[in-house]
Amino acid sequence: MDDLTCIIIGGGYAGLKALKQIQETTRGMANGRRIRFVLVDKQPGHLRKLRLFRPTTVEEEIMIPWNDLVLGEFEFVQGTVRSVDSEKKWVQYVDVQGNDAQIHYDLLVVAVGSTVRRPDTDQGGIVLTDQQSAAAIRERWHVNLRKAAEETNPEEQKRLMTIAVAGAGISGIETSAELALSMQKEAAALGLNSSNISVYLLNSHERLLSEVSEKFRRKLDQELNKCGVTVLHNRKAMREETGEVTLNNGDSLKVGLLIWMIGLIPNPALSGMGLPLTPDGQVLVDECYRVQGAPEVYSIGDCARIVDPKTDKAEQKTCFEAGLQGIRLGKIVSADLEGQLAPVHKASKSNMDVYNIGLGQKGVFWIRKWGIDMVMTGKTPGKIKKLVEDKASYLR
Ligand SMILES: Cc1cc2nc3c(=O)[nH]c(=O)nc-3n(C[C@H](O)[C@H](O)[C@H](O)COP(=O)(O)OP(=O)(O)OC[C@H]3O[C@@H](n4cnc5c(N)ncnc54)[C@H](O)[C@@H]3O)c2cc1C
Numbered sequence: 001m002d003d004l005t006c007i008i009i010g011g012g013y014a015g016l017k018a019l020k021q022i023q024e025t026t027r028g029m030a031n032g033r034r035i036r037f038v039l040v041d042k043q044p045g046h047l048r049k050l051r052l053f054r055p056t057t058v059e060e061e062i063m064i065p066w067n068d069l070v071l072g073e074f075e076f077v078q079g080t081v082r083s084v085d086s087e088k089k090w091v092q093y094v095d096v097q098g099n100d101a102q103i104h105y106d107l108l109v110v111a112v113g114s115t116v117r118r119p120d121t122d123q124g125g126i127v128l129t130d131q132q133s134a135a136a137i138r139e140r141w142h143v144n145l146r147k148a149a150e151e152t153n154p155e156e157q158k159r160l161m162t163i164a165v166a167g168a169g170i171s172g173i174e175t176s177a178e179l180a181l182s183m184q185k186e187a188a189a190l191g192l193n194s195s196n197i198s199v200y201l202l203n204s205h206e207r208l209l210s211e212v213s214e215k216f217r218r219k220l221d222q223e224l225n226k227c228g229v230t231v232l233h234n235r236k237a238m239r240e241e242t243g244e245v246t247l248n249n250g251d252s253l254k255v256g257l258l259i260w261m262i263g264l265i266p267n268p269a270l271s272g273m274g275l276p277l278t279p280d281g282q283v284l285v286d287e288c289y290r291v292q293g294a295p296e297v298y299s300i301g302d303c304a305r306i307v308d309p310k311t312d313k314a315e316q317k318t319c320f321e322a323g324l325q326g327i328r329l330g331k332i333v334s335a336d337l338e339g340q341l342a343p344v345h346k347a348s349k350s351n352m353d354v355y356n357i358g359l360g361q362k363g364v365f366w367i368r369k370w371g372i373d374m375v376m377t378g379k380t381p382g383k384i385k386k387l388v389e390d391k392a393s394y395l396r
């Protein structure tokens with residue numbers, strides 16, 4: 001009998017988890033047919049988005065070749081998917097040579113994720129989107145500090161030693177802490193006064209992370225402060241021009257660099273894929289991640305609009321949620337193949353809140369369950385964070 005082809009588009013955290021879980025729950029077989037797994041991704045390796053802040057301070061490889069991941073057997077096709085023909089069951093893509101190509105599927109998982117929201121081009125600064133922009137950020141502050149070491153004007157020296165990070169989500173928090181700690185080290189090595197390093201984190205809301213407890217928030221504020229990060233609440237960057245960031249209240253900050261980290265939007269490529277989308281561009285799925293009107297097509301992760309049918313709560317764009325969806329998708333696909341009742345989506349944080357934020361080598365871990373509100377700081381949360389990240393990326 002012919003193999004049954006299961007294609008996963010996108011080898012981010014959601015796609016990798018889906019691949020692994022479908023392999024495990026089906027044991028590679030469906031109704032006596034072997035399942036052939038094919039991963040299609042536009043990149044030559046898995047991009048560890050959770051580690052994107054690292055190359056802003058050190059040369060660290062965060063793109064892992066597919067063969068280096070601990071996953072079962074699968075074929076890899078490098079290509080940028082343009083569309084899905086859900087009637088004829090073809091995935092159309094452009095290969096690395098730029099040629100149009102297509103591949104037939106029996107089962108399809110769409111996990112093409114999200115992209116970073118960009119400000120207008122005339123708003124200045126650098127947007128942290130990928131390894132290249134991370135390297136550009138690293139290069140810029142290194143050059144600035146070297147200039148600062150030669151600078152005789154104290155005001156200009158201070159400006160060169162200052163960075164503003166616009167956007168205080170988890171990634172903005174982690175990036176600003178990483179930058180502050182690394183810049184202080186480098187400043188000291190260059191003979192500069194490291195206490196003159198200023199990293200401003202611009203938070204457009206009144207408080208950090210609206211959904212966490214006061215206890216955790218207080219601790220996080222303290223720990224950020226220890227790292228040398230100054231959080232400015234209710235402040236948005238409007239633009240950066242010749243080293244000056246204008247803020248929404250009319251104030252301004254003199255900076256050597258502005259970094260934009262203002263959130264994620266669904267992958268714009270989805271608009272041409274021929275799948276049903278919400279008005280803001282996420283794939284429409286039912287409570288079992290099945291794409292509406294497209295049999296045998298599923299979608300999870302940042303690119304899908306997933307709602308808990310009991311609470312109406314929509315999933316956030318996080319690696320944590322993407323991973324849990326991947327686990328459930330394995331069970332759903334296996335049940336669908338066997339004609340059994342499939343499990344339905346349930347909000348991941350319905351009975352437990354958990355956060356782990358890395359601040360340099362250290363971190364702040366928070367868990368709230370059964371009325372317990374526990375916060376842990378220090379090296380252990382930092383180590384746990386790294387372990388979880390390595391596991392989510394299926395590193396050896
Ligand atoms: C800087 C940053 C920091 C973050 N920090 C955290 C954090 O601390 N904690 C947390 O939980 N979440 C964090 N997130 C969010 C987290 O990274 C995402 O929620 C997670 O990556 C979603 O996984 P995904 O697999 O759905 O999508 P992605 O990780 O975006 O993966 C999508 C995959 O699809 C591929 N792809 C895209 N388009 C195509 C196409 N047309 N054809 C073929 N392949 C395609 C991409 O190459 C990629 O491999 C952060 C995000 C960023 C950007």
